[in-house]
Amino acid sequence: MERRKLGGLGLEVSALGLGTMMMPDNEESVRTIHGALELGVTMFDTADIYGGGFMAGRFGDNERLVGRALKGRRDKAVIATKFGIVTPDLRAHGHPAYVKKSVDASLLQLGIDYIDLYYQHRIDPNTPIEETVGAMAELVQAGKIRYIGLSEAAPEQIRRAHSVHPLTAVETEYPLWSREVEDEVLPVLKELGIGFVPYSPLGRGFLSGQIRTFDDLPADDYRRYYPRFQGENFVKNLEVVSLIEKFAARKGCTPSQLALAWLLAQGEQIVPIPGTKRLDRVRENLGALDVTLSAEELAEIERISPKGIAAGERYPTFLQS
Structure with a gap:
């Protein structure tokens, strides 16, 4: 398994991680996490808000799943989790007292003594990021977390946070x-x-090519609410996927492998975390590590899928901050 370094403080992880957000709390998910670990995946990404109970104010469902699956295997895994989105209005929260309360809850839910990589999930517009990251730095000193991260942060926020703690x-x-x-x-x-x-x-x-019509999405699938999966946007985006599929077929790989190989080629500091609940998809995704793209092929992919080609916004209106 290829390994990559994140940041300058020594964290090294597998070149592809595993996102667990959409995993149901069942034995298949546990087997998938076990299988991913056996295949060489070391980075597992979760969050306190992931899982089915957050809208009812019950956080930590997905963390409990990940913790249960990695019990007895802790020394082989890099566990990343997040705090900072609160219900019922899904607002961002970064007050220092909340940070410290959240980490203790996540440690309990994961059943571990420390978190490898702790992210602020969304930036709180009402709390200076220096205060939030300052509290996270105290958690590093206390041994509760090892490394600090941000999610969906703007360049200025990144600079300010990095000045407090790397x-x-x-x-x-x-x-x-x-x-x-x-x-x-x-x-x-x-x-x-x-x-x-x-x-x-x-x-x-x-981009996997597995979704051909809107009805391929289960009735309870959250993606039905996302603009890129709706109406005319869906039709336009399917045309782009078709071009990617044709290129992948010529290359002798799957569309997922092509998309991940392209992403890995964008920089050595990049570690994608494709999410899946199925072990066969994990195996397929890891096949991207064997796909080498020449400069000419990367240029062709740029022509097929130029910047801004996706039709529709990333998030539905009610989730846009």
């Missing part, structure tokens, strides 16, 4: 067809020596 990683959505981070965020991360962890690197599954 950031190890920033996590933001970054699939082939949604590349806003290339304009300002990635240059800042490169300048400051901060790692980058792209979530939804397969466009929430769209």
Whole structure:
């Protein structure tokens, strides 16, 4: 398994991690996490808000799943989790007292003594980021977390946070067809020596080629509310996926492997965390590590899927901050 370094403080992880957000709390998910670990995946990404109970005020469902699956295997895993989104209005929260309360809850839910990488999930507009990161730095000193990260942070916020305590990683959505981070965020991360962890690197599954019609999404699938999966946007985005599929077929790989290989080629500090609940998908995604793209092929992919090609916003209106 190829390994990559995140940040400048020594964290090293597998070149591809595993996002666990959509995993149901069942034995198949546990087997998938076990299988991923056996295949060489070391980085597992969760959050206190992931799971089915957060809208009822019950946080930690997904953390409990990840903790149960990694029990007895803690020394082989890098566990990343997040705090900072609160219900019922899904607002961002970063007050120092809340940070300290949240980490204790996550440690309990995960059943571990320390968290490897702790992210602020969304930036609180009402709390200076220096105060939030200052509290996180105290958690490092206390041994409750090892490394600090931010999720969906703007360049100025990243700079201010990094001046308080070195950031190890920033996590933001970054699939082939949604590349806003290339304009300002990635240059800042490169300048400051901060790692980058792209979530939804397969466009929430769209780039896998497995979704052909809107009805392929289960009735309770959250993606039904996302603009890129609706109406005319869906049709336009399917046309882009078709081009990616044709290129992947010529290359002798799957669309998912092509999309992940392209992402891995964007920088050595990049560690995508494709999410899945199935072990066969984990195996398929790891096949991206064997896909080498030449400069000419990367240029062709750029022509097929140029910046801004995706139709529709990343999030539905009620989730946009």
